[in-house]
Amino acid sequence: MDLLHLFKLQKELDERILKEHNLEPKKLLKEKTLALLVEIGELANETRCFKYWSTRPSSERDVILEEYVDGFHFILSVGIDLGVDKNFLFYKCAHANKTTVQTFLDVYARVIRFHDQPSITNYIELFTSYLRLGQALDFSQEDIERAYLAKNEVNHQRQTQGY
C-alpha cells in the first residue's frame, strides 16, 4: 500500500471539501472523531459480528470493504491534521489473536484515546488497530488500497454534484 500517495489524495479531497463548504482550514478533530466512530459502527453493523441473537448473514464483502475505507479516509485525514502525512512509514502489524468483536472494541478505545491526547504515538496505535481490524475482516492491503481509491473518486464526484 502506497501510504504516502493515499495521504496525498486524502489531502486533496479534504482541501476540496473545505473549499466547497466554505469552511476555514481549521482542524475538525471533534467532527472527524465522531465521523470515524460512526463509520466504525456502520462497519460493525454490516459485519453483524456482534449480533449473537441473529442468524442472518453479514453483508457482501464489497459492502463491508466500502465501510472500512470510509473509516480509513477519516484516519488519514486526522493524520494530515496531525502533520504526519509526509513521512509516515508503516510496515506490517503482527496478527493479534483476538475475536472480531474485541478488535472492534480495541479500535474504539484507540479512537477515544487519540481524541483525548492527539499525540503521534496515539495516532500510530490508532492506525495499527485499524489495520488489525482490516486483517480480522480478511482484507489485504491491496484490497484496502483499491477500495480506498474507488471511494476517494466517489467522494470527489459527490463534491462536484454539490453533495
Ligand SMILES: O=c1ccn([C@H]2C[C@H](O)[C@@H](COP(=O)(O)OP(=O)(O)OP(=O)(O)O)O2)c(=O)[nH]1
Ligand atoms: O473531510 C472529509 C470529510 C469526509 N470525507 C469522506 C470520508 C468518507 O469516505 C465520506 C463520508 O462517509 P459516507 O460516504 O458514509 O458519507 P455519508 O454522507 O454518511 O453518506 P451515506 O449516507 O452514503 O453513508 O467522506 C473525507 O475524506 N474528508
